[in-house]
């Protein structure tokens with residue numbers, strides 16, 4: 001079955017049976033975790049994946065203490081919260097994973113993951129290395145995909161090209177990238193490693209792998 005066929009028939013079923021319906025025969029029980037250095041292209045590829053398969057996947061909306069970038073909306077890209085609010089959620093054990101990165105807290109709440117499943121969608125978790133390690137400790141049975149940049153030079157160029165980083169945050173992200181790449185080298189760290197060099201090729205590989213899980 002081609003990905004196109006799958007997407008089309010899923011959309012038809014949804015239209016016939018209700019907005020939130022997804023054919024349970026093609027929905028895995030486990031979330032799919034995608035990680036990789038900041039700037040490697042996770043958001044870019046996931047946007048395409050969601051567009052190619054409407055009514056199939058959902059993001060859990062993470063919490064963060066970092067400030068919204070231009071155009072980002074609360075509750076859409078992230079739940080933007082204060083440090084105090086984030087700490088209260090930690091105390092309530094609300095998170096399945098959380099990490100501090102570039103001076104800011106990020107976290108995925110259990111409620112946010114459940115919200116996705118409650119809509120009949122497969123939860124895609126876009127998280128960083130410490131989060132991956134923490135999800136591995138749970139019994140969610142997640143599948144782990146690592147998105148790798150073709151080189152550190154390409155990663156730096158992408159972060160610079162995105163225009164979102166200061167000199168400091170760029171350096172922090174590149175240092176963190178080295179750690180992520182080192183972790184990804186460990187056998188069994190991820191179920192699938194995809195190099196995002198040519199965007200079309202990387203998308204095809206990601207799409208085919210994910211469809212093979214459904």
Ligand SMILES: Nc1ncnc2c1ncn2[C@@H]1O[C@H](COP(=O)(O)OP(=O)(O)OP(=O)(O)O)[C@@H](O)[C@H]1O
Nearest residue numbers: 037038039040041042043044158162196197198199
């Ligand atoms: N294959 C590619 N070739 C060239 N540029 C790319 C490629 N994939 C993504 N980019 C560009 O690289 C930049 C970073 O991509 P993106 O924001 O998707 O990364 P990310 O992994 O989601 O980062 P973060 O973890 O910081 O959110 C963007 O400007 C994007 O357009």
